[in-house]
Amino acid sequence: MAITSLPITIDRVRKAFGTYVALNDISLEIAAGEFLTLLGPSGSGKTTLLMALAGFVRPDSGSLVIGGRDVTRLSPDKRDIGIVFQNYALFPHMSVLANVEYPLILRKVSKADARARALTALARVKLEGYGDRNIAALSGGQRQRVALARAIVFEPRVMLMDEPLSALDKNLREHMQFEIRRLHDDLGITTIYVTHDQREALTMSDRIAVMDAGEIQQIATPSEIYHRPKTRFVAEFMGEANILPIDLLHRDDAGATISGLAMIRAESFHLDPAEIAGSKVAVKGTLSTKAFRGENWLLNLKTANGDEVMLSVPATRSAGCAGFRPGQELTAYAAAATVHSLPEGAAR
Amino acid sequence: MLDAYQDNRLSKTLLWSFSALVLLFLMLPTLIVVPLSFSASDLLEFPPREWSLRWYESFFMSSAWMAALRTSLILGILTAAVAVPASFLACFALNRLGGRTAAGIYALLLSPSVTPGILLAIGLFFVLAKLGLVGTLTGVLAGHVVLAIPVAVIVLYPALNRFDWAQAQAARSLGASWFQTMGGIILPQLGLSLSTAALMAFLTSLDEAVISIFVANGPSSTLPKLMFISLRDQIDPTIAAISTLWTVLISGVVLFFNLRDRGQNA
Amino acid sequence: MSAAAYLQDARRERRFYLSLALPALVLVGFAALLPVAWILRQSFLDLGGNFTTANYGKILSSGLTWSALGTTLALSGTTLVLCMILGIPLALTLASTSTRIANRVLILIMLPLWTSILVRTYGWLVLLRKDGLVNAALQSLGLTDAPLPLVYNFNGTLIGMVHYMLPLFVLPVYAAMRDIDSNIIRAAASMGAGLWHCVRTVILPLSAGGILSGSTIVFIYTLGFFITPAVLGGGKVNPISIRIDRTLSTFQDWGSASALGVLLLVLVLLTGAMLFATRWFLNRGTRHA
Numbered sequence: 001m002a003i004t005s006l007p008i009t010i011d012r013v014r015k016a017f018g019t020y021v022a023l024n025d026i027s028l029e030i031a032a033g034e035f036l037t038l039l040g041p042s043g044s045g046k047t048t049l050l051m052a053l054a055g056f057v058r059p060d061s062g063s064l065v066i067g068g069r070d071v072t073r074l075s076p077d078k079r080d081i082g083i084v085f086q087n088y089a090l091f092p093h094m095s096v097l098a099n100v101e102y103p104l105i106l107r108k109v110s111k112a113d114a115r116a117r118a119l120t121a122l123a124r125v126k127l128e129g130y131g132d133r134n135i136a137a138l139s140g141g142q143r144q145r146v147a148l149a150r151a152i153v154f155e156p157r158v159m160l161m162d163e164p165l166s167a168l169d170k171n172l173r174e175h176m177q178f179e180i181r182r183l184h185d186d187l188g189i190t191t192i193y194v195t196h197d198q199r200e201a202l203t204m205s206d207r208i209a210v211m212d213a214g215e216i217q218q219i220a221t222p223s224e225i226y227h228r229p230k231t232r233f234v235a236e237f238m239g240e241a242n243i244l245p246i247d248l249l250h251r252d253d254a255g256a257t258i259s260g261l262a263m264i265r266a267e268s269f270h271l272d273p274a275e276i277a278g279s280k281v282a283v284k285g286t287l288s289t290k291a292f293r294g295e296n297w298l299l300n301l302k303t304a305n306g307d308e309v310m311l312s313v314p315a316t317r318s319a320g321c322a323g324f325r326p327g328q329e330l331t332a333y334a335a336a337a338t339v340h341s342l343p344e345g346a347a348r
Numbered sequence: 349m350l351d352a353y354q355d356n357r358l359s360k361t362l363l364w365s366f367s368a369l370v371l372l373f374l375m376l377p378t379l380i381v382v383p384l385s386f387s388a389s390d391l392l393e394f395p396p397r398e399w400s401l402r403w404y405e406s407f408f409m410s411s412a413w414m415a416a417l418r419t420s421l422i423l424g425i426l427t428a429a430v431a432v433p434a435s436f437l438a439c440f441a442l443n444r445l446g447g448r449t450a451a452g453i454y455a456l457l458l459s460p461s462v463t464p465g466i467l468l469a470i471g472l473f474f475v476l477a478k479l480g481l482v483g484t485l486t487g488v489l490a491g492h493v494v495l496a497i498p499v500a501v502i503v504l505y506p507a508l509n510r511f512d513w514a515q516a517q518a519a520r521s522l523g524a525s526w527f528q529t530m531g532g533i534i535l536p537q538l539g540l541s542l543s544t545a546a547l548m549a550f551l552t553s554l555d556e557a558v559i560s561i562f563v564a565n566g567p568s569s570t571l572p573k574l575m576f577i578s579l580r581d582q583i584d585p586t587i588a589a590i591s592t593l594w595t596v597l598i599s600g601v602v603l604f605f606n607l608r609d610r611g612q613n614a
Numbered sequence: 615m616s617a618a619a620y621l622q623d624a625r626r627e628r629r630f631y632l633s634l635a636l637p638a639l640v641l642v643g644f645a646a647l648l649p650v651a652w653i654l655r656q657s658f659l660d661l662g663g664n665f666t667t668a669n670y671g672k673i674l675s676s677g678l679t680w681s682a683l684g685t686t687l688a689l690s691g692t693t694l695v696l697c698m699i700l701g702i703p704l705a706l707t708l709a710s711t712s713t714r715i716a717n718r719v720l721i722l723i724m725l726p727l728w729t730s731i732l733v734r735t736y737g738w739l740v741l742l743r744k745d746g747l748v749n750a751a752l753q754s755l756g757l758t759d760a761p762l763p764l765v766y767n768f769n770g771t772l773i774g775m776v777h778y779m780l781p782l783f784v785l786p787v788y789a790a791m792r793d794i795d796s797n798i799i800r801a802a803a804s805m806g807a808g809l810w811h812c813v814r815t816v817i818l819p820l821s822a823g824g825i826l827s828g829s830t831i832v833f834i835y836t837l838g839f840f841i842t843p844a845v846l847g848g849g850k851v852n853p854i855s856i857r858i859d860r861t862l863s864t865f866q867d868w869g870s871a872s873a874l875g876v877l878l879l880v881l882v883l884l885t886g887a888m889l890f891a892t893r894w895f896l897n898r899g900t901r902h903a
Contacts, residue, residue, distance in 0.1 A: 054517070054521055055520070055521075056517050056520075058624070075520075076517070076520035076521050077520045077521070077522075077523045077524055077525055077528075078523075079521070080523070081521055082521070083517075083518065083521040085514045085517070085518055086514070087512070087514060089512060089514035089515045089517065089518035090515075090518075091515060091518075091519075091533055091537075092537065093536050093537050102519070102522055102524075103522035103523050106522060106523040106524055106528065107523055150518075150522065154522070154523070349709050349710045349791070349792075349794060349796050349799060350710035350799060350809070351796065351800070352799055352800045352802075352803030352804075352812075353803065353809045353812070356809050359809050359810070363703060363706065363707045363710075364707060366703050366704075366707075367703060367704045367707040367708075370700045370701075370703070370704045370780075371704070371719070371722050371723070373700070373777065373780075374722065374723060374725075374726045374777065374780060374781065375722060375725070375726065376737070376741060377726075377733075377734050377736075377737025377738050377740075377741060377777065378725065378726055378729050378733065378734065378737055379737075380737050380740055380741055380747060381733065381736060381737050381740065384740060392740050392743065392745075392746070393745075394740075394746070394747050394750070430641070431641075433637075434637040434638040434641060435638055437634040437635065437637060437638065438634065438635040438637070438638035438639070440631075440634055441631040441632065441634040441635040442635065444631045445628065445631050445632070445635075449632075453635055453639065456639065456642060456647075457638055457639070457642055459642070459646060459647075460642060460645075460646040462834050462835075462882060462886070463646060463650060463838075463879075463882070464837060464838020464840075464855065464878050464879070464882060465838055465840060466838055466840045466855040466858055466859070466875070466878070467649070467650060467653060467838065467875050467878060467879060468645075468646060468649055468650070470649075470653065470858065470862065470871060470872075470875060471648075471649025471650050471651075471652050471653045471875070472645060472649045473649075474649065474652045474653070474656065474868075475644075475645075475648055475649050475652055490641070490644060490645040491645055493641055493645065494641055494642055494644075494645035494646045497638055497641060497642060501638075551728055554730070555728075555730045555731065557730075557731060557732060557841050558840050558841065572730060572731075572732050575730075575732040575733075575736070576732060576841065576844075576845070579732065579735065579736060579739065579845050580844065580845060583736075583739060583740075587732075587736050588736070588740075590733075591730075591732075591733035591736055591737065594729065594730050594733050595725075595729060595733065598725060598728045598729050599725060601728065602721055602724050602725055602728060603721070606717070606721055
């Protein structure tokens with residue numbers, strides 16, 4: 001399947017439901033062949049944006065352009081977009097093969113051709129031999145694959161996925177993340193993926209757009225988003241983040257003191273300063289709680305002025321953790337390079 | 349539900365025996381007419397001393413009864429044919445509109461079911477009299493359709509609300525037009541509810557008596573109207589034969605539905 | 615794309631859906647709302663077509679109206695009480711068995727529901743006559759010497775109405791009981807509640823919504839019952855519906871008949887209002903408890 005993928009331009013798209021603003025003048029450029037994830041809590045507007053692209057939500061203003069063509073007012077059936085829905089939306093009254101053939105039949109592809117292409121698509125998602133099954137007889141993972149096959153079979157130039165893995169259990173979900181990414185790399189279709197799972201977003205995306213309250217908070221590569229969040233919201237949404245006043249940190253190189261907030265990821269902390277080469281910062285506190293999580297220990301420290309600091313110590317270098325007692329004084333160290341100062345005005 | 353009390357045998361026995369008596373009360377009047385319909389006697393003696401098919405003969409040989417039966421069947425079919433499509437479109441609109449508008453229209457569509465039949469009957473008689481439609485099939489049909497609409501709406505509205513509308517979106521995104529989505533995705537999956545609604549609309553019309561009594565006459569007289577007149581004047585055992593036929597028909601329908609639903613669940 | 619164009623799109627879509635509901639609305643308007651409106655209008659007109667309240671004066675000053683009102687309320691009230699006495703234990707029994715068995719028993723309840731009211735009325739006529747099966751059974755059991763007058767009176771009408779309404783009462787009550795979480799009852803039992811105590815303090819309050827729905831259906835339907843009193847009442851039971859028929863067929867008095875119709879409608883509306891009030895009260899009670 002050779003697919004010419006297309007870029008997408010979202011220009012100042014706005015959508016309000018009554019007084020509730022779901023999309024607040026969103027603008028976004030997506031390159032041809034890119035895998036972009038819209039990440040955010042429920043109600044952040046990510047699904048509304050996806051449904052606007054699909055044509056099911058009509059924006060109040062702004063425009064949606066796919067491959068140079070304005071599709072803002074185009075009806076959904078004319079958009080040629082492959083969509084994988086949250087609960088798959090497979091047609092229960094049709095067989096697996098009929099589901100996958102459906103978009104081809106609508107495009108007046110000959111019966112034999114449609115069958116051949118549907119079988120190829122099923123093979124691509126590793127469902128050879130499942131064509132005659134009933135949808136009701138499939139497991140969650142298999143339904144997911146049928147939904148994928150149905151969305152790619154007509155060689156759409158853009159793919160939209162709305163939390164496609166949310167109904168699967170953890171192991172299968174992680175497996176499917178790689179499969180979907182592999183499918184994307186094989187086909188090169190421009191893909192917009194919606195999820196509220198930050199780990200999923202980090203694993204799969206070329207770029208992540210973090211959304212909240214109908215606005216894009218930050219759009220960047222996974223590593224940039226994780227390590228250099230622009231706002232407190234992004235920092236906290238992306239994982240165990242400690243947001244501390246910078247002056248709380250004791251720097252050993254006595255560099256320029258700046259005021260403001262700093263973010264340090266829980267896993268950036270070390271208990272043994274010798275593990276860090278170069279300049280480092282230190283935080284003192286008393287241990288309030290500790291928990292063993294298998295791959296790491298989670299320790300909570302309370303600093304003298306009441307701030308909470310969370311440390312994640314990998315199991316491989318956590319020799320002393322089991323013996324710690326609540327109330328014990330501890331000092332945590334982090335390499336100065338891992339301290340990310342949040343830009344001004346990022347307090348929320 | 350009461351598994352916590354499964355050892356309380358006395359209460360359980362009491363509850364079940366009482367329920368069995370209530371069920372007997374419910375079944376008795378329908379069952380009693382079956383042997384009577386095969387009696388050879390003019391008297392309603394039980395058990396009948398001699399058996400015959402004379403009451404079935406008197407039903408099927410009577411042109412008046414046959415005309416009423418035909419009228420009732422035609423009315424039933426027409427009622428379903430008008431009420432179900434109208435109700436389906438309305439329910440579809442309610443589902444898409446939502447909110448206060450939908451709630452208002454829904455209440456309006458159900459209102460005939462709580463309006464006393466006698467009120468609809470004499471009111472409709474007034475209206476039809478103005479239009480010169482008293483005694484016509486159209487007049488009775490209007491009354492039956494208006495009673496069948498609430499029944500059809502009660503079946504179809506929840507079915508449409510249960511429907512996974514993401515499927516319609518999926519079909520649209522795959523290239524189906526509005527009509528292709530309706531015909532290929534929505535209607536086939538609602539077939540069960542539509543056929544249920546049609547059958548219930550048909551039975552509503554077949555069973556309707558009060559409107560027919562006031563609005564129908566002559567050739568538009570329905571089976572229930574004739575039965576009513578016959579019951580009020582004298583107890584004619586022909587009614588036992590009609591009742592038996594009716595019971596057999598309804599048992600068949602109820603059993604069919606039950607088996608079909610069971611097949612659906614399996 | 616301008617905001618006005620978008621707004622127009624939304625309006626057009628709304629109008630399209632409203633137009634889909636139109637056929638059903640027109641039918642209901644023509645054959646239900648218009649007739650009721652016509653009755654309302656007719657009730658305020660004299661023979662010459664002038665406005666008058668004389669029709670109401672006439673029916674309200676007639677003893678027949680008041681006795682009809684009494685009969686109507688007595689029939690509806692007694693039917694409701696009997697439906698509760700017979701229906702609640704039946705619903706409880708069904709709810710306490712497996713869905714599979716309950717569904718089979720439900721067939722037996724649905725069967726009479728879909729049998730013609732005339733077939734059922736005929737069945738009761740046959741059963742309750744002086745030489746009918748019920749009297750024969752009572753006599754052979756030695757419970758009575760002479761046959762009891764069971765039909766062509768209030769009791770016969772009542773039996774027919776209870777029989778008609780019972781399935782419609784049982785279904786919502788059963789559905790409400792089926793919805794009760796079994797663990798709630800297990801919890802009550804674990805805290806020492808006996809079966810009857812549990813029924814009284816847990817099951818009945820939790821199925822109050824279903825009982826209320828069932829009761830409303832019974833009361834509203836029975837207020838306007840016509841066929842059953844007309845056949846099983848034998849001319850001696852005259853609720854408002856029968857009076858309307860009498861006023862029309864015997865006296866050709868359209869004005870009074872319409873006024874009686876409005877009286878019936880007011881009763882139905884009052885019952886509906888009571889339902890809303892009770893439901894509101896129930897909901898409020900749960901919120902504060």
